[in-house]
Amino acid sequence: MSVDKDTVRRIAKLARLAVPESRLEPMAGELNGIFQWVEMLGEVNVEGVPAMTSVVAQKLRWRQDKVTDGNQADALMINAPGGEDHFFVVPKVHE
Amino acid sequence: MNAPIKNKLLKGETGEWEIVIGMEVHAQVLSQSKLFSGASTQFGAEPNSQVSFIDAGFPGMLPVINAKCVEQAVRTGLGLKAKINLRSLFDRKNYFFPDLPQGYQISQYKDPIVGEGEVLIDLKDGETIQVGIERLHLEQDAGKSLHDQHPDNSFVDLNRSGIALMEIVTKPHMRTSEEAAAFLKKLRAIVRYLGTCDGNMDEGSMRADINVSVCRVGGYEEFRRTGSFKSLGTRCEIKNVNSMRFIAQAVEYEARRQIEVIEGGGTIAQETRRYDSKLGETRSMRSKEEAHDYRYFPDPDLLPLEFEQSWVDAIAKTLPELPDEKKARFVQGGLSSYDASVLVAERELADYYEELAKGVDAKAAANWLNNEILGRLNRDGLSITDVPVSAAANNSIIQMISDKTISGKIAKDLLDIVWTEGGDPRAVVELRGMKQVTDTGAIDAAIEAVIAANPDKVEEVKAKPKLAAWFVGQVMKQTGGKANPAAVNAALKIRLNLPDEG
């Protein structure tokens, strides 16, 4: 599996990263180097091996259904680069 | 009993077509707080006031699951007669949108909490069909973007962000717009009975995405036989149909559109469409179509969701009687299948009916509820939960009709009085002297008074026996409507010496 310029463009789009046209080719090269190295995992027979879903042997902790949070619209907004009247503001979205 | 296939076909230019419908319903879990945070789920709060830093996707924030939401999902699964999975996984569904603060939705992809189940739906013509449930999974709701507040900007409110949803996915087992609407109504009834979702479509607590495809006659049968989707047409998904009213319209329009496209030599592109209720049409949402690749993977912030069968069994013990069971009981009590299915559609209505029908004839109670109570509620724009006269009070009215204490006509007047003025019906009947008069002495006296006042009519009635009805009316008037009409008839016949025909 080889990563080309178009693949980098497609992944960059999925990841919402503006990668300048001039960086696509070199990035493809860098990624290829890494993926070629990773190919060695193909050597291992993983048949019947369960994929790890948690590294700790513990049951998921459950929370009680109580309202314990909220009412902090001001605190939510202090870091907002676009904010008005307790709303986050973004360029108009066309759905 | 299955209606002939014929009734389910749509006619096109080149022949008949079958419609195949599947649904994905998002039902908001009834809980105090969100799926992974302690913020409130209450509807209609000030913007961003019910938002934790978890819901807003702030750095370092971690999800912790709400036990109640897990219980509600299991409860719903049991109500759908579905397989409960004792181990399920939460996955991240990755995409960018301003109302999705984490940049991913925590959902369940490969291993949902609930597997296959079924829902029975009753159609008007008496047919009952079974709609298969594919799965139910838990996931987070997104926030809300407001687009009409500013010419260039959208405003984002995250109050909804992180609220627990159950996504319920059906198999493509519906074949008419009526079935689709009936399914959603039934599903809504079930979750409301269970208390797991309030079913409030206006507030967005229940939203349906409808998958519609069309195929030539026989395709659906083949699909059911082989399980192969190849025998079905390409489907389009109509997103977020938010009103019961529009479901049938949207399905109908979309099926006709697809048939036209195919008959015109075109092909259906698998796409997402939106229903515009003003224009009554579906439109492609191309903007949402661009290369979706959600990159699902198990959320490393959460461990697998696991619980014991004994816990599921304990929940099963607390399940209320559900619409199907209630309906069967009502039918056994003497109601028609259709009447029963209408009554059980709303738990409150069914509860009201049960109270109303205590110790009286089931059919009489159902009629009284349908004709008198629902009629008045409808007139006043009220729902069954705010009916001003209790079921017990109405029950006593029905009892008074059946033991002939009052006539059917008086009963309606009586209901009007207690509807507006309140009061115990029996006391009102006593107080206002509304009891039906069966005492022959009193009736005879009234007859004598009418005869004495109208000697000319006495002569006429002998020639024209039909005039007897006029006499009955006069006697009823004389007794203030309280005389038993049958008794008046009998007495008049004797007194006026009328022939014994009907």
Place this chain on the structure above:
Amino acid sequence: MSDLTAMTLAEARDAIRAKTISSRELTGAFVSAIEKARPLNAFITEAAENALLTADAADKRIASGQMGALEGLPLAIKDLFCTKGTRTTAASKILGNFMPPYESTVTQNLWDAGAVMLGKTNLDEFAMGSSNETSAFGNVINPWRAKNSNVNLVPGGSSGGSAAAVAADLCLAATGTDTGGSIRQPAAVTGRVGLKPTYGRCSRFGIVAFASSLDQAGPMTKTVKDAAIMLKSMASVDAKDSTSVDMEVPDYEKLLDGGIKGLRVGIPREYRMDGAPAEIDALWSKGAEWLKAQGAEIVDVSLPHTKYALPTYYIVAPAEASANLARYDGVRFGYRAEGVRDITDLYEKSRGEGFGAEVQRRILIGTYVLSAGYYDAYYSRAQKLRTLIKRDFEQAFELCDVLLTPTTPGPAFGVGAKTSDPLEMYLQDVFTVTVNLAGLPGISVPAGLSENGLPLGLQVIGKAFDEATMLRAARAVEMAADFKHSPARWWSV
């Protein structure tokens, strides 16, 4: 006392309790040391004023006899821990001047124990790096220099600022986070102790996430005893982190001096790597001898999937990171690009301008390995490999109680020496990353100097949640190594 800043955490604690020094004096000494050490660029944010105020408050509590376990002790905090009201950057432009309205559980635990925060230390951007050269706030310089050299060396990474601060006596101890070796590797190349606890021992709440299934906070200290003291306060069972494990936190300091008689120490043969410098192997063998001399039994063990650990890591960590870093989108906090056309443009430019090159590379790797058609070949396979790697350790731990390995493949290297080839940089974590994949505790202890006079570390790996035994073994290494070296203070002349 001649040089307050040279004290260990334990010494300072005892001096404060004996009232021979005040927190104010101690904190003041560190504040001026930090000012003088700015050429090291160890701190992104200095918090001198607040530190002195906190110290005064601690002194009042000390006077009234109410003392927490770390009362009045000045610490440095990696700038990946959210600190309420103090800027938290993750060394990224994209977090801008992010001011957390909340405190991470680990730092809250430290403040509850009475500790004083001197400032927020530099790191690789979003903890992605092994040399602290990816920080948007500039490189950190290792206080150590090679024999007869003026060349600037890297302090390791990603907790490079914390490592430099501890090595240069700019704090008594510091916090770090370790996803693939980010505590142990910088500790090793700066001649200090770095401990990564068992996954789930320290809460991740309020720590800017890199790779959620691997990230773990831990202490960076001057001695093993200090690490034991710090860990006790940092660790807790936290209802706000679903992966925090319900297990009592022992008093590690009390359990430290039991000796290691009869302890079975495993030497994993796969850690002897072709092309590794001879001095690394030699030090490792010496370490085994030290432990044997103190009564331990040396056991040869095998961890057959070792060589797959690093490539596995470079699938799992970027995959998780690609999702964890999706929230940096310029909408609710952090950097937002100017002059954007629409929402997509806002995302792409804010993220394109806000993230540095290494972070972007890892986001792209992660996005790729999760994308349609590649998930099974990469991500799913990597998670299966992880199961095998964990099994390796479980089997090895049937034969031994702890493992002894080198920490790094070599000493600190020059600034810029490995930045052109990402793979060469990734190899820095070859001995540490297995531990993260298996969720185990690991500790690096300074064990000697390289030929060119730079510190080298040995790593002790413990069983899950058995940090106490691991610390005892580390203490034995520390005593035998008797590492007394410190860097010359070239920066403050």
